[in-house]
Amino acid sequence: MEIIVYIIVGILNGLFSAGAGQILIFYLVYILKQDTKKSREFSLSIMPIISIPTLMYYITKSNVGIINCLIFIVISLLFGYLGNIVMKKMNSNVLNLISGIFLFVLSVYSLWRLK
Numbered sequence: 001m002e003i004i005v006y007i008i009v010g011i012l013n014g015l016f017s018a019g020a021g022q023i024l025i026f027y028l029v030y031i032l033k034q035d036t037k038k039s040r041e042f043s044l045s046i047m048p049i050i051s052i053p054t055l056m057y058y059i060t061k062s063n064v065g066i067i068n069c070l071i072f073i074v075i076s077l078l079f080g081y082l083g084n085i086v087m088k089k090m091n092s093n094v095l096n097l098i099s100g101i102f103l104f105v106l107s108v109y110s111l112w113r114l115k
Contacts, residue, residue: 010050021047022103029096036092044084 005027012020021043028039058064087095 019103020050022099025099036095037087040087040095044080 005024009020009024012023024043024046025036025039028034028042029036055069059066059069
């Protein structure tokens with residue numbers, strides 16, 4: 001079962017470049033009953049690694065531009081570190097609620113854009 005979930009996470013990361021970490025966290029927290037914070041830490045530690053092939057593809061096959069990618073990487077590293085500090089101080093239920101609200105809003109926005 002775990003291998004199938006990891007395959008799905010990899011495919012989603014390659015297709016959408018988003019959402020794969022949330023699916024991994026959902027699987028770890030609600031199916032495997034792992035601690036929320038540990039699950040988020042695991043997801044945050046592996047997502048950059050599985051994103052490397054996607055990053056390489058987009059840098060070489062599209063017009064994204066390496067300078068734009070480098071600027072985004074530096075800013076993301078800084079604020080990712082700050083976000084990690086804040087996450088460690090938050091209650092797990094609050095983290096789950098924020099994630100749920102964020103995904104719900106993005107889903108509604110995506111459906112609204114389809115019209």
